[in-house]
Amino acid sequence: MSLLQVSPLPQIKDVVLGDTVGQGTFACVKNAHLQMDPSVILAVKFVHVPTCKKMGLTEKDITKEVVLQSKCSKHPNILRLIDCNVSKDYMWIIMEMADGGDLFDKIEPDVGVDSDVAQFYFQQLVSAIDYMHRKCGVAHRDIKPENVLLDKNGNLKLADFGLASQFKRKDGTLRVSMDQRGSPPYMAPEVLYSEAGFYADRTDIWSIGILLYVLLTGQTPWELPSLEDEDFVFFIQNDGNLNWGPWSKIEFTHLNLLRKILQPDPVKRATLEALKAHPWISRRVVFAGDDGLCNDPDLLAKKLFSHLKVSLSNENYLKFTQDVSSNSRYISTQPVGNELAELEHDSVHSKAIANTQRAFSIYDSNMNGNSDTCMTQEAKWTQFISNDMAALQFHSDEHDFTKPFQNCLQFNPNKLTKFYTFQPMDILLPILEKALNLSRIRVKPDLFANFERLCESLGYDNVFPLMINIKTKSKGGCQLSGSISIIKIEGDLKNVGFERKTGDPLEWRRLFKKISTICRDIILLPNQIKEEPKNTVIMH
């Protein structure tokens, strides 16, 4: 159930709430503006206190997040907290708005990001951690792509201090930590093994090393730094000298740096001082100014988005659609229990999803304005979506994408895991159902018959937005959950968006890419992407 359905949100004096921009386990986040000055855009996080308590958190735990984050708020790469209070069942936190959305949404699985982009974000991360550790004595303890947001110029904003701790006392002495907290792939080995305790600042350094690996390769090196994890054991046995799999794709300089950071012994691990002196960290990237912030957002956006690709090629289509039982190599997700995903109309929940999945306001585009009146409806829609990176990421053959972007791409908070279609529901739903089944997500059959039943009770015009909540398990056995929403934009134009709730965001994007490839015949592609002839038949 959505938090918005649990209890109504409190009013905040002088603040006007807008759309929901994100949802987590404990909180929902809305954009907002000041009543007196609508140009001041903010984000408000509503933490649902009873849910936190049910998960074993005390009120002190909940307020600690706010205290520690506001302590670190003066650094430009740390998400700034402005105000907070408790009202009814919620603690609300007013923060700066991260207009550039989530970093995880922009990392291509199994590929990673452009090397300049990785360098830029790693430099900003080192700068943020250095400030937190040295000036504030705070360790974040949950550094991972899900906790990194971007501003409107693409600068990194470290967020979610829910697991942070004060590792340095006022007198400068260090506290020894004993508790196992963090996200398994990003956890330092001493968090799991040290009986005498560990220093939390050193564990942050390990985590930024894992994040760097994810930026460079598009995957985590292991599920857990444990002696039961084969990938981690190989790494240890070879003293970090690996040249196969994703490791073989990493350049020598980066590998060298990673080996210094991913030292299982925290005493031997690179310190922040050593990292700051490393040439890869001290040398400015082409789109960064002397202050380390982005001074050319267009170039950063181009470089970042150039790695995001969803190939709808015949090869991929065949790979994903052939008999799954005889081809386990391509199965990345597994069913969970006996639950069946179902098509639903849930206005509260789906309104929240709809807003984060929206491409851009239809009125922002030239769809209704200066476009040629002789254009067909389809041509107008194609033009409408050709400014949206979510639509530009699709290509039908490997060479299409080498063309530079003709459009000026901008950072915005909208998710990239979505596609557009203008196919009617009797074509869209059966293909989606087939794609879900091929991804081993059990669906209550049949989606179109369910849609017709919903239409009977609500009427066609009121039935949207629709959503399908899904739960699955990744290859490594980790839970992955989220929803697919179908939003009507105008006429037959619809947005099919994939919103992750829990689990690895890279795995979520893999699932999105697979489902999109299977649905390729119904995806509306922007103008500049030429389609190769398809040899598949739309199923009814």
Ligand SMILES: Nc1ncnc2c1ncn2[C@@H]1O[C@H](COP(=O)(O)OP(=O)(O)OP(=O)(O)O)[C@@H](O)[C@H]1O
């Ligand atoms: N300041 C902000 N500006 C824009 N979007 C934000 C902001 N803060 C959070 N979000 C969005 O809201 C989502 C949920 O926020 P957050 O991760 O803080 O919630 P949570 O309940 O603490 O999450 P978790 O499930 O990781 O504990 C984020 O992934 C992000 O997309």
